[in-house]
Amino acid sequence: xxxxxxxxxxxxxxxxxxxxxxxxxxxxxxxxxxxxxxxxxxxxxxxxxxxxxxxxxxxxxxxxxxxxxxxxxxxxxxxxxxxxxxxxxxxxxxxxxxxxxxxxxxxxxxxxxxxxxxxxxxxxxxxxxxxxxxxxxxxxxxxxxxxxxxxxxxxxxxxxxxxxxxxxxxxxxxxxxxxxxxxxxxxxxxxxxxxxxxxxxxxxxxxxxxxxxxxxxxxxxxxxxxxxxxxxxxxxxxxxxxxxxxxxxxxxxxxxxxxxxxxxxxxxxxxxxxxxxxxxxxxxxxxxxxxxxxxxxxxxxxxxxxxxxxxxxxxx
Amino acid sequence: xxxxxxxxxxxxxxxxxxxxxxxxxxxxxxxxxxxxxxxxxxxxxxxxxxxxxxxxxxxxxxxxxxxxxxxxxxxxxxxxxxxxxxxxxxxxxxxxxxxxxxxxxxxxxxxxxxxxxxxxxxxxxxxxxxxxxxxxxxxxxxxxxxxxxxxxxxxxxxxxxxxxxxxxxxxxxxxxxxxxxxxxxxxxxxxxxxxxxxxxxxxxxxxxxxxxxxxxxxxxxxxxxxxxxxxxxxxxxxxxxxxxxxxxxxxxxxxxxxx
Numbered sequence: 001x002x003x004x005x006x007x008x009x010x011x012x013x014x015x016x017x018x019x020x021x022x023x024x025x026x027x028x029x030x031x032x033x034x035x036x037x038x039x040x041x042x043x044x045x046x047x048x049x050x051x052x053x054x055x056x057x058x059x060x061x062x063x064x065x066x067x068x069x070x071x072x073x074x075x076x077x078x079x080x081x082x083x084x085x086x087x088x089x090x091x092x093x094x095x096x097x098x099x100x101x102x103x104x105x106x107x108x109x110x111x112x113x114x115x116x117x118x119x120x121x122x123x124x125x126x127x128x129x130x131x132x133x134x135x136x137x138x139x140x141x142x143x144x145x146x147x148x149x150x151x152x153x154x155x156x157x158x159x160x161x162x163x164x165x166x167x168x169x170x171x172x173x174x175x176x177x178x179x180x181x182x183x184x185x186x187x188x189x190x191x192x193x194x195x196x197x198x199x200x201x202x203x204x205x206x207x208x209x210x211x212x213x214x215x216x217x218x219x220x221x222x223x224x225x226x227x228x229x230x231x232x233x234x235x236x237x238x239x240x241x242x243x244x245x246x247x248x249x250x251x252x253x254x255x256x257x258x259x260x261x262x263x264x265x266x267x268x269x270x271x272x273x274x275x276x277x278x279x280x281x282x283x284x285x286x287x288x289x290x291x292x293x294x295x296x297x298x299x300x301x302x303x304x305x306x307x308x309x310x311x312x313x314x315x316x
Numbered sequence: 317x318x319x320x321x322x323x324x325x326x327x328x329x330x331x332x333x334x335x336x337x338x339x340x341x342x343x344x345x346x347x348x349x350x351x352x353x354x355x356x357x358x359x360x361x362x363x364x365x366x367x368x369x370x371x372x373x374x375x376x377x378x379x380x381x382x383x384x385x386x387x388x389x390x391x392x393x394x395x396x397x398x399x400x401x402x403x404x405x406x407x408x409x410x411x412x413x414x415x416x417x418x419x420x421x422x423x424x425x426x427x428x429x430x431x432x433x434x435x436x437x438x439x440x441x442x443x444x445x446x447x448x449x450x451x452x453x454x455x456x457x458x459x460x461x462x463x464x465x466x467x468x469x470x471x472x473x474x475x476x477x478x479x480x481x482x483x484x485x486x487x488x489x490x491x492x493x494x495x496x497x498x499x500x501x502x503x504x505x506x507x508x509x510x511x512x513x514x515x516x517x518x519x520x521x522x523x524x525x526x527x528x529x530x531x532x533x534x535x536x537x538x539x540x541x542x543x544x545x546x547x548x549x550x551x552x553x554x555x556x557x558x559x560x561x562x563x564x565x566x567x568x569x570x571x572x573x574x575x
Contacts, residue, residue, distance in 0.1 A: 289468040
């Protein structure tokens with residue numbers, strides 16, 4: 001408060017008793033108006049949902065917990081977890097190769113990313129599903145030499161195999177770029193300091209660069225997980241009944257597409273919400289040691305982070 | 317610190333050259349630093365001081381020439397009259413003997429002060445945890461920051477961060493420490509505390525090579541002062557000679573410009 005008159009350089013500061021001490025905060029009437037409008041629109045929307053009988057909420061409730069839907073949901077979750085696991089592990093490997101000193105590694109990784117990012121996921125899924133058309137049986141061994149016969153391609157790469165390969169290998173290409181960006185975001189001085197205490201390349205990566213890169217990698221990876229949850233619905237083209245396809249299978253029989261699509265959306269939204277909460281915890285974990293101003297995505301978690309940080313800094 | 321009997325110089329730099337593309341940054345530097353000696357390297361920016369420092373521990377690979385720490389060739393081995401580059405893993409092992417302190421501190425921001433100091437002995441030297449803890453606490457006490465052991469670097473002032481960086485180097489029990497403009501990134505009022513720690517290290521017999529712009533520090537603490545310009549050593553000798561009575565016109569011009 002006292003800085004106000006200090007800034008009036010050159011003039012004699014007025015005596016303190018000439019300035020009233022009570023402060024009237026600025027009001028924001030626009031916020032109230034927009035809030036009212038939005039609440040009104042919200043009420044209308046909810047009213048529509050209730051009044052319009054064509055939503056058929058009875059059908060929605062009937063199928064929300066039906067075994068067929070729940071099995072589909074389970075498959076969606078399994079596919080998401082496995083495909084993301086492949087994507088993250090393989091993506092990390094590709095990112096490290098891409099940044100390697102070894103030009104062979106760099107090129108190999110570049111070609112992989114070029115191919116799997118450059119062709120549609122749908123095509124890749126169908127391709128893996130139809131691999132048997134190219135190679136009727138799979139043999140591991142030396143070309144035109146002895147090998148172990150793995151059996152018919154269709155048996156080795158089942159519908160599940162094709163779905164996991166398609167989603168996972170495609171995701172790896174995107175994750176590689178996200179992880180590469182994260183690795184590049186770590187200051188060069190960190191690597192030099194780590195090397196100066198005698199760390200080997202792998203130790204520098206594991207102990208110093210990756211933990212700091214994760215702060216940058218986690219938010220877009222959360223995005224990828226949420227994306228993957230929904231991309232799994234693409235595997236319906238190779239007849240794997242995940243959540244959406246399960247709903248479709250039901251409504252092709254009972255001719256009630258709207259309520260069944262709502263059932264699918266409900267589950268997608270629920271899982272996405274849970275994932276968002278989990279992401280917040282991860283971001284906070286990897287943001288430790290960093291000031292809140294540059295920690296993760298702004299918004300949601302910053303107030304919580306800010307409160308934690310002030311608690312920390314009060315202890316110093 | 318290391319009280320081994322004087323068996324020759326701790327650091328020798330022989331005919332060090334470094335080029336980036338076509339530009340030659342180092343044009344044949346020769347230097348010798350003895351046990352317990354503090355050598356201050358002065359010179360205008362772009363004279364190759366920092367590059368020289370980084371070539372000593374192979375953070376930069378020299379184009380020609382080499383450094384030796386207590387007689388051990390850094391970064392190469394000799395076979396059939398040729399220098400063969402060592403594997404990166406072996407160079408990393410050699411670096412454990414050469415401490416380094418950077419202008420921008422480069423503390424690990426995701427680790428606490430204590431973890432920063434313990435990281436090297438624990439993960440690189442594979443010392444046991446209780447030994448490392450004691451060593452790290454001793455190093456932090458040396459720089460006067462044992463009270464900050466649980467803080468993160470982001471909660472420290474620049475001077476405190478640099479002192480932790482010195483403790484991180486000390487905990488490795490190095491043969492010598494290289495300082496790359498350790499006070500250049502600091503606010504003026506924080507320079508003193510870092511120089512004070514360095515002065516104490518010098519008194520305790522640590523061998524140090526200090527690239528710096530602090531003429532007063534060089535005058536009071538250094539055993540030898542080196543003036544570099546344009547990739548070569550222009551003049552070297554005791555501070556009383558080089559700083560008080562420089563023989564080379566380039567040294568005189570530089571000292572006039574900074575004093």
